[in-house]
Amino acid sequence: MRILLVTPENPFIRAFRRGQLNNFAQLTMPYLAAWVRPPHDVVLRDEYHQQVDPAERADLVGITCNTPNAGHVYAMADAFRARGRPVVLGGPHPTLLPEEAAQHADAVVVGEAENTWPVVLADAAAGRLQPVYRGGAPDSLAGLAWARRDLLRGRGLLANTVVATRGCPHRCSFCNLRQVYDPRPRFRPVEEVVAEVRTFRTPVFTFWDDQLFMDPHYALRLLRALQPVGKRWAAMVTLASTRDDTLLAAAAAAGCTCLFLGLESFAPESLRLVGKSFNVVEAYREGIERIHRHGIAVQAGLVFGFDGDDSSVFEQTLRGATRAGVDGATVSILTPFPGTPLFHNLARDGRLLTRDWSYYNGKTAVAFRPARMTPQALWEGYTWFRRRLFSRACILERVRRSGVRPLQSLLLNWGYRRALANRIPGDPVPCSPGDAPGALVPAKHPPGDRCQGVGLHR
Ligand code: B12
Ligand code: SF4
Structure with a gap:
């Protein structure tokens, strides 16, 4: 075959x-x-x-x-x-x-x-x-196959990613992890992960784990075993899991250059409403400074549109992220993925704007009616925020405050800034000529061909 x-x-x-x-x-x-x-x-x-x-x-x-x-x-x-x-x-x-x-x-x-x-x-x-x-989840992650990275063409330095763990102990209401994967936390044997990493031809790679530091004992063993490999890497973790200086020191020694933190919001009420109160907003700055002290940059995941968010959230987040010296940020619009508690709540309350899944990407569209602003205001605020966060002045200010790996951060931010200019097809808010604004739009457009009727930012 x-x-x-x-x-x-x-x-x-x-x-x-x-x-x-x-x-x-x-x-x-x-x-x-x-x-x-x-x-x-x-x-x-x-x-x-x-x-x-x-x-x-x-x-x-x-x-x-x-x-x-x-x-x-x-x-x-x-x-x-x-x-x-x-x-x-x-x-x-x-x-x-x-x-x-x-x-x-x-x-x-x-x-x-x-x-x-x-x-x-x-x-x-x-x-x-x-x-x-059905029923394909392995009980143990020992002996997993190694990805055929030789099949990847033209990805240069960005060809190499690896996964060491599966699962996450948390239950954030917008996250699909528990519906998509077996929720049991599972870990690959450290020596297998390290052996796989040794095969990478690039000096840099990324861990695609949801929460690499989910078990600090496992993480510490992995980090110590990675140190002699001498590669640089990034990973996703929670801020709460980085309180331990021993872990951060081991990560830095093992080549960690950047940690992605799912901060999601600078609004405590929004975090509470989605079950993410283990992110303590007052502790962001201190936590980020601690990571910086180990020479590791911070990429923050930020999301707009939670039920606690009103139109002041964009400026509040810009101030908070700049003061905290986040080196870079992945900015998203809250998206109710099917199966999540968030999806069920919004569907129950009649707040889903469409079931055309192309709107459910968290980047180029709003798929639901926010509680404390209009869908358009959410889109405009999100767009405003990205322009401001990736403005020259803000990049320089954040890089100055962080003081960590300035060249790496400038390059990353420059990439995000460059991407702002990209022309994105379609409308950001579901619309259809004849539909009342905000009416539920069934998936009637050809797949991938969004409505070109009433709307913003075409
Ligand atoms: C790494 C990652 C990314 C990376 C790269 C994307 C990727 N797919 O590799 C980045 C950061 C770019 C990313 C972006 C996004 N991601 Co993402 N991502 C992940 C993450 C953390 C790991 C995926 C991974 O590589 N797993 C390891 C590989 C080997 O396994 P796998 O893909 O899970 O596949 C297994 C099974 O699903 C199955 N399988 C999968 N596909 C197929 C196909 C066939 C034919 C078969 C037989 C089996 C099979 O077999 C595999 C082995 O068991 C997952 C969460 C997770 N823990 O998996 C979220 C996840 C997949 N991402 C998610 C989301 C929402 C996104 C974004 C939409 C977020 C955003 N707003 O930007 C974007 C979409 C980007 C896009 N390309 O369209 C959601 C998906 C929810 C959904 N309903 O679709 C997840 C589940 C996260 C979550 N917590 O909810 N993501
Ligand atoms: S901490 Fe991250 S991976 Fe875990 S449930 Fe929350 S959003 Fe999902």
Whole structure:
């Protein structure tokens, strides 16, 4: 069999991310490619920078699919199937809504796939694909395959990412982790992670774990074992998990240059409402200074649109982030992903603006009605905030306050600043000629082709 694996990227996200300098490659499909053994062969197409041709020869097409990519992936899957190529869909969105995904696939893989993907491959070879595969989560992460990074082309320094753990002990109401993955915290043997990292040809890489420091004992062992490898890396952690100076010192010695902190908000009420009060706003500055003292930069995850947010939140966050000296920030619009408590609450209260999943990307669109401002005000505030945060003056001020790795921070910020100029297709707020503003817009536009009617910022 010739197996074609696709990493999709819808036009909105691609337009948004173009120009940023930290777009590390997605790991999913190179990872699944590792299961394909001779006599079968495997080809990888990454839409971030490659075209996908539905006429390409393939005996099986595998596509990963998150929620914002769903319409785009369904159209792609339909095009492959129209040419007689069987399609298997997996990843977050097919896991959350398998019946919806099944309308566009010959098989749907629900959840983690270590125990089901080999069965899918065998069934496809025998011409007996089943409609749904479930129960693929491994009990242990020992002996996991290594991703086929050799299949990644043209990603240069950004080719290498790795995962050491799965799971997170927290339950933030906007997060999909518990619905998409087996919630048990699991850890790969330290020596396996380090051996995999040693194979990287680049001097830099990223951990794609949700919370690398979830278990401080495991983290410390991993960091100590990584130190002799001599590579530089970044990882996602919570601010609360960085209170331990021993851990931070070990991270710095092991090559950590940047920690991504899901701060989400500078508004305590907003954090409380989404179950994230373990982020203590008053402690942000001190916590960030502690990380800086170890020579590690901070990339903050910031989200706007929580129920505690009114239109003053943008200025409040700009002030807070600048004072705290965050080196960089990933800024998002709150997005109610299907299956989350947030989604259920907003659906119950009639606050979802659309079920066109292309609006659910957290970057180029607002998908719900915020509690204390209009959808337009949220979009405008978010846009204003990004322009201000990535203005020359603010970048220089933050870099000055941080004092850590100024060149790295200037480059990252310059990437985000450059990306501000990208033209993003479609309207940011769901609209349809004839619909009352804010009316629920069913997914009636062609996938990936947003409404061009009434709206802002075209
Ligand atoms: C790293 C990461 C990113 C990276 C890279 C994206 C990527 N997919 O690699 C970055 C930072 C760019 C990113 C961006 C976004 N992400 Co993200 N990301 C992750 C993260 C932390 C790890 C993904 C990963 O690499 N896992 C390791 C690989 C090997 O496994 P995997 O992808 O999970 O796949 C396994 C199974 O799902 C299954 N599988 C997956 N696809 C397929 C396909 C087939 C055919 C088969 C058989 C099996 C299968 O098999 C794998 C092995 O078990 C996950 C959370 C998590 N813990 O997984 C969130 C997660 C996937 N991201 C999420 C979101 C929301 C986003 C954004 C929309 C956020 C935003 N507002 O910008 C964007 C979307 C960007 C885009 N490209 O469209 C959500 C998805 C929710 C949803 N309903 O879609 C998750 C689950 C986070 C969460 N807490 O809710 N993300
Ligand atoms: S801490 Fe992060 S990964 Fe964990 S539940 Fe909250 S948002 Fe999700």
